Ligand SMILES: Nc1ncnc2c1ncn2[C@@H]1O[C@H](COP(=O)(O)OP(=O)(O)OP(=O)(O)O)[C@@H](O)[C@H]1O
């Protein structure tokens with residue numbers, strides 16, 4: 063092909079200038095508008111995606127707490143401490159401090175009884191911040207090389223939640239639930255040592271501190287031939303949560319030890335675990351390894367919800383159970399309502415279960431079960447409204 067000939071054709075697809083919209087001709091080569099568009103697409107696909115800028119309110123602890131107030135009842139101290147930790151985290155990853163200053167990452171440890179809102183707090187924070195979020199169960203994690211998900215699977219999950227956007231994943235939040243279940247058993251005896259729990263804690267250390275992880279983009283298992291993506295965990299915020307049953311007993315022993323001779327006999331149940339009472343030493347005694355605890359600089363403790371708070375969980379919180387069931391009943395054209403006494407009774411039953419707000423779901427489900435079973439008959443028989451009384455909570459039955 064002569065140069066002259068070339069310049070009437072696209073050097074890339076060889077289409078003639080009459081076959082294309084535009085042909086841009088240089089000294090030696092020519093390119094048509096279709097190929098320009100194609101090249102453009104290839105380039106933009108390869109560029110790292112621009113993540114949305116972080117909202118200014120993410121740096122405002124008060125704004126975070128105000129949002130949490132809409133979703134989580136009580137736990138005021140926990141909300142404040144968590145909000146400050148989050149705001150600092152985002153300041154740390156957004157602004158660049160002077161060269162000689164490095165702000166250390168402050169991962170968060172949530173301690174509180176079952177059903178007190180640990181998972182809910184973490185989920186609500188992620189929703190507010192609009193960042194990718196992963197909740198994983200510590201008990202499902204294993205050391206690399208064992209059967210199960212190794213700790214790096216957390217990063218693959220985060221990446222999947224960020225739709226493959228590495229930059230976004232790198233500032234996401236990973237919530238590791240049931241962290242207390244990977245405590246090693248027994249303080250120092252090697253015979254009873256639970257190796258896998260301690261091993262998982264060890265494996266998590268690097269991840270929590272900040273390391274470059276090579277993960278498969280599909281989130282699947284590692285395969286020697288599959289393409290790997292590098293994710294830096296330096297700016298990922300880790301929140302660990304656990305009930306730490308028995309921790310108050312350890313704290314009691316310590317507190318009592320220091321007050322020997324002062325006559326006070328403190329019962330474990332009297333010791334409310336509060337954020338400033340839990341010492342790293344208590345957690346080490348519980349079975350967490352010191353290096354692990356050292357990486358969770360903020361400890362937040364949640365308290366058991368009392369009756370008034372449980373009533374608020376049931377009726378006030380956004381997305382509360384009562385509204386959920388009202389909606390379910392409305393699908394079958396039956397209007398559901400509750401007498402105040404009925405709500406109190408549900409809460410009283412729930413308190414007996416000792417499962418915190420978790421029990422509310424169980425109790426409301428138990429109360430409404432017969433009605434939900436017959437709901438089609440209600441409508442057929444002209445029953446348009448059901449008002450749940452205290453009796454119907456004490457003895458759930460259909461009203462037909
Ligand atoms: N403080 C709270 N305010 C509103 N709802 C709550 C609160 N605590 C718990 N709930 C509700 O109770 C249920 C269980 O809560 P959540 O999963 O947060 O408990 P948890 O503290 O993580 O317990 P566990 O230790 O068993 O995992 C959720 O449906 C949640 O909406």
Ligand SMILES: [Mg+2]
Pocket residue numbers: 180181182239303
């Ligand atoms: Mg939980």
